[in-house]
Amino acid sequence: MIRGPVCILANTGSGKKAAARIRALVQPFRDAGLDPEIRLVRKGSRMPAEAQRVAAGGFGTVIVAGGDGTICTVAGALAGTGTALGIVPMGTFNFFARSLGLPGDPTAAISVLLAGTERVVSAAEVNGQLFLNNASLGLYPALLERREAAYAKWGRSRVAAYWSALRTLVTYDRPSRLRITIDGRTDHWRSPMVFVARNAYQLEQYGMQDGVDLIREGKLAVYIAPELRRWQLLGFAIRIALRTARPYRDFALEAGEEMEIDTHSRRRTIARDGEREKMRAPFRFRVLKDALTVIVPPDQGA
Template identity: 30%
Template structure:
């Protein structure tokens, strides 16, 4: 019987990825007949794309060890090569793993990666780039960029992320002139931010009922129409209690496909894709894909038992 080749991509820069014993803990949790293990651990984040491409080329199964950004990058190349993906979460938030029912414990996740079954898993797609959690731009990208600057000095934590976001709200933020084509209808508006959610967990912080409506069925579009700073701060307060849909300047829409264009001279736009800032060419083509790739995860019936 041919031995299965398993490529394990480790991001040492994730919250728990710098653990010196991480590889040993993963190896100790795997069964002796797991297969041929190939380890990939890029020293620089700029090399992650190339490493993931190589890992997806040579392996039968690709395992992402890191946070949501690492998972997205590995998944992008696994999808391109038609390879199944497994996840060992070591990030700060681990929203992908939490949504899919993947254990947050390293040993448990490692065992599931090898012994579990790969299942069709939905995700979003923006200009050919996969995302599990979100794709967002406008004010949101300002918040992400500020967070990266602050964590470089203060360290990566939830408290730093929250304080950084609040500080950003008091600075200037963009006014976007948008054209949206949704389900055959075109509309124009001015907005401060657009957020496409593919994961119900972040959508639930906006509106729990809306998150349930979208879960496994559609992307959730959160459009923040242009408004003054006082209204933005009020909306942020509402979001803490999951009542953002009460704000009149916000629109929530469940959708399958949309095209977004922005009236601006530069035809490239910084977009936050699962927390990573990536420049995308306009217009943006956004889709919801129900069977984008195969991900090793628990049986839904088992996880709900």
Template identity: 30%
Template structure:
């Protein structure tokens, strides 16, 4: 496949954990590598980031580079779908799960090297109803955390702060009834957590034996009613997806209808953006990305 473009727009969410500090370094490293930055925006209000991406795509900039966390990446990809624009990312968030799933280095120099020395690749995205997402959506405790976690806690304490807040919110959490599928083939089970995954990672932890591009969306469910099992599964996740496999049930395919009783919010790459029931599916080869060579 052809080389990556040497002309790009850089759009960085400076509210992401390392965004403000990384913006100047990214500009300098890209220019030193011979990339012509036709646009460089440090976005202080994350809500305005998708509009800046849309402007760059509409201006036919060959490559749009977004710096931020998983939420920033997820809200940006919608505007690149169906275009010839190459999408690049600088992982500047707390978990950086999508970057991990694509083996993109988490340091600025390494990520910039991918943007200048890597290759183009058509990459799958997930979809929740009509909304594209990059890496993973979740039902259960994750949306409860996402709705309540103080932004400064994530920014200054990173993953340890996020996990500490998760322990606090566990006391409020209640199991729920999950239905996957419709009609005679529907499966209804007691659930503690549901992950709707396009990639291997959630919250920066490798949980699912899959690859971005394997052709399936993965529904991973921690079954049961006792919160202890949720804690047990989380503990096993420290050893990777192998130990987790014994505590979860998985459904793999291109499309699933998902409902819960009661209806519950869904966090999409860390941002609460939907509520059950929804249709989750895979968008095959949805965007062209800069990935490691």
């Protein structure tokens, strides 16, 4: 049973069709005897501030319609408040929603939420900023930046995404000197990318079972790419995509509840659940145990 009062929060962009689609999703809540307040955000840059206002608004449940980036932003505002988070997946990958057993179709997801139950789940943070799926520095943030530029020039398409990824992989030549401390143990690395995973479901999709087991033990799974030449990076990415990459052969795999990464550059771009932002080193990661209350299907409550 969904706790009231209820707020529906969504990033609609600038399209009227998106806003109309969100409003159409409200009717099932009204049919269930709920009268949700609707908050539509048309610019993604305004979502963090709106999420903070909603978190302070006294709602029992906040329903977020959007992709992983939007969900991450709202989850960061709700963490520790006890307010229940419901998700209507409307993104590309929807890894967090899928990890909770929610269907990908928005209408079906609402039906599940209305019959769902609450569950407390853990998350993670880097420099005080929450993430649900992963956070990374190096190659992956650079790939996201190139992809956004391609979308701006040619529009959103798989061709644009693949072309931007290919260009990044064959031109990226910026391995970093890193000092990484995990649960008190320090090592020095030279690597083009560090990928910190917290969502076991996402790793399962890429066949990385060793990392899945570590996350289920309550740890962060830390993937450290080896120092590779440009064209070697392309082969590395292909092995990841084909699910043939293996730890200790293609990359290092570490784990811990707390981690610190220090670099020679004081400010670096960090990607959190697909969103990029500048942060100041050192980068401190940690598991946030029982950080969120989420609504899941009835059979996923345990």
